[in-house]
Amino acid sequence: MCGIVAYIGKKEAYPIIIKGLKRLEYRGYDSAGVALFNEDLRVYKKKGKVNDLVSFVKGKNLEGHVGIGHTRWATHGEPNDINAHPHTSDDGRLTIIHNGIIENYATLKEALIKEGHTFTSDTDTEVLIHLIGTLQDKDNLKLEEAVRIALSQVVGAYAIVILDKDDPTKLVAARKASPLVLGIGQNEFFLASDATPLVGYTSQVVYLNDEEIAVVSNDGTFEIKTFDNEIQTPYVQRLNMNIEKLEKGDYEHFMLKEIYEQPNTIADCMRGRVNAAAGWLKMGGIEVQEERIFNAKRFIMAACGTSWHAALIGEYLFEELARIPVEVEYASELRYRNPIINKDDVVIALSQSGETADTMAALELAKEKGALIYGIVNSVGSSISRITDSGSYIHAGPEIGVASTKAFTGQVTALTLMAIYMGYKRGTIPKSYYHQLLEGLEKIPAKVKEALECDNQIKKLATKFINTNHTLYLGRGYNFPVALEGALKLKEISYIHAEGYPAAEMKHGPIALIDENMPVVVIATNKSAYEKIASNIQEVKARKGIVIAIVTKGDTEISKIADYTIEIPDTEEPFTPLLSVIPLQLLSYHIALARGCNVDQPRNLAKSVTVE
Numbered sequence: 001m002c003g004i005v006a007y008i009g010k011k012e013a014y015p016i017i018i019k020g021l022k023r024l025e026y027r028g029y030d031s032a033g034v035a036l037f038n039e040d041l042r043v044y045k046k047k048g049k050v051n052d053l054v055s056f057v058k059g060k061n062l063e064g065h066v067g068i069g070h071t072r073w074a075t076h077g078e079p080n081d082i083n084a085h086p087h088t089s090d091d092g093r094l095t096i097i098h099n100g101i102i103e104n105y106a107t108l109k110e111a112l113i114k115e116g117h118t119f120t121s122d123t124d125t126e127v128l129i130h131l132i133g134t135l136q137d138k139d140n141l142k143l144e145e146a147v148r149i150a151l152s153q154v155v156g157a158y159a160i161v162i163l164d165k166d167d168p169t170k171l172v173a174a175r176k177a178s179p180l181v182l183g184i185g186q187n188e189f190f191l192a193s194d195a196t197p198l199v200g201y202t203s204q205v206v207y208l209n210d211e212e213i214a215v216v217s218n219d220g221t222f223e224i225k226t227f228d229n230e231i232q233t234p235y236v237q238r239l240n241m242n243i244e245k246l247e248k249g250d251y252e253h254f255m256l257k258e259i260y261e262q263p264n265t266i267a268d269c270m271r272g273r274v275n276a277a278a279g280w281l282k283m284g285g286i287e288v289q290e291e292r293i294f295n296a297k298r299f300i301m302a303a304c305g306t307s308w309h310a311a312l313i314g315e316y317l318f319e320e321l322a323r324i325p326v327e328v329e330y331a332s333e334l335r336y337r338n339p340i341i342n343k344d345d346v347v348i349a350l351s352q353s354g355e356t357a358d359t360m361a362a363l364e365l366a367k368e369k370g371a372l373i374y375g376i377v378n379s380v381g382s383s384i385s386r387i388t389d390s391g392s393y394i395h396a397g398p399e400i401g402v403a404s405t406k407a408f409t410g411q412v413t414a415l416t417l418m419a420i421y422m423g424y425k426r427g428t429i430p431k432s433y434y435h436q437l438l439e440g441l442e443k444i445p446a447k448v449k450e451a452l453e454c455d456n457q458i459k460k461l462a463t464k465f466i467n468t469n470h471t472l473y474l475g476r477g478y479n480f481p482v483a484l485e486g487a488l489k490l491k492e493i494s495y496i497h498a499e500g501y502p503a504a505e506m507k508h509g510p511i512a513l514i515d516e517n518m519p520v521v522v523i524a525t526n527k528s529a530y531e532k533i534a535s536n537i538q539e540v541k542a543r544k545g546i547v548i549a550i551v552t553k554g555d556t557e558i559s560k561i562a563d564y565t566i567e568i569p570d571t572e573e574p575f576t577p578l579l580s581v582i583p584l585q586l587l588s589y590h591i592a593l594a595r596g597c598n599v600d601q602p603r604n605l606a607k608s609v610t611v612e
């Protein structure tokens, strides 16, 4: 978490940095700050969002062709002006921005205090910059050398950029387990936590690898070395991102824009992979590792948050269509419980950002144990996509709203394609059903568009639930993980307590909560568990719960018993989650909006969780 941006070149650094920080605000928005150099160094920082910083610096000297900026998600030290980045060394000479955690900061701090250092903030970052400054002074080292030695004493995760006011012709950056992208322009350089701040300035990028230090200079030269001091030949890639995708356009919020993008993003995920008329489905990521994937004894899916819900749907899909055993794990649990992972397992990581620390660590563990690792990732060039043996991008484009929507349906689409591909090849899907599924898949984008037509109905419905304190979400089969996802969406952005449950499990506890004040969202589409879920609705109604049912278009049974019904188009059962999640995304959006919540930047959350 935290977003960092730096610039060195001939342009004014401040506007570039501020624009970049706004694009990175999804990573954290507890405080923001910039350091700019022009004859002298100026550091401005403020609690709150990037816009609060912008108001704070109005009228101040913002000149400088070199600068660093930060938007924070607090780990060490409460969100306030003092703990905001950048932080400076004791003599005010070095300034740092940092994303990550210095785990051994307390020991380092104690040693530095003994040497006479005093600290103004509660952050681990300030400890790091004092350490670098001390090392540099002691032996009169070059900044990059002092950084290298300091980092050898540091335990933790970091992406850092340092500006030295005694040598403002260069910036020194380094990373370990936190992302950092270098943008190369005409005699200018950009450094950022992801590539979005670079869009519009340059399309030449280098994704720094773990344990690398970069030095970029205002004469247009740069050098990348490993922590072992070996010079690296940079792999310069072309960035494929356009500004339109980073802006809200006519939408009030990114979340709404991203919900509405789903017909296109799902189609993009299928593009070049499915052709129903010609009767084929291709998954390049599987093809390149076909032998190991087809001989795998089991699949383990590791993920966090919404991506974990997509993985649960993956379990249903893989087991039903391809008849392969699947285990779904919270990455944070998998990595710490000495799991049994073998060489003939395939571990699939699902991650929108491709940077989630726990997911990354679980993958590293699986790799050590010899499993094949496969990524289902949105962010191109991200850390996870780079350590996997193979994978499938979901091609949803940048997702900026903190609550994940289009990435979820992208992940589910990729898993669906994989399950069908493997099922057909393994002979667990009969030919006629295979063709039916391909045809059904191609209709999904249009059906998602149709599902979005419930928006106005949901907007009106949302006004009835502004003062709700608790909500229950129920589903069975494929719709059980969708219930979990619906509940997560509601609590993330509206701060209403919500729980998702398998509908039948309701009897083992949650039913005790049901009374006339309890809204119960039931996903009751017309497939295998239809009668069962209808009975569950009766059980809720018998206790006077308020039932909001998501049903298949044309349903006449459930609308008789539910208080409110929302229709979605019919589809093949394995594709149901792609449609049933749509009204739940809209419901949480409209309830949160009606409650006056910040939909795109909910409190305490961040989109990319790069700390464990």
Ligand code: G6P
Residues within 6 Å of the ligand: 304, 305, 306, 307, 308, 350, 351, 352, 353, 354, 355, 356, 359, 402, 403, 404, 605, 606, 607, 608, 609
């Ligand atoms: C954060 C985000 C969620 C996301 C989760 C996993 O909590 O707010 O939206 O689902 O991280 O992130 P990933 O990028 O790995 O999918």
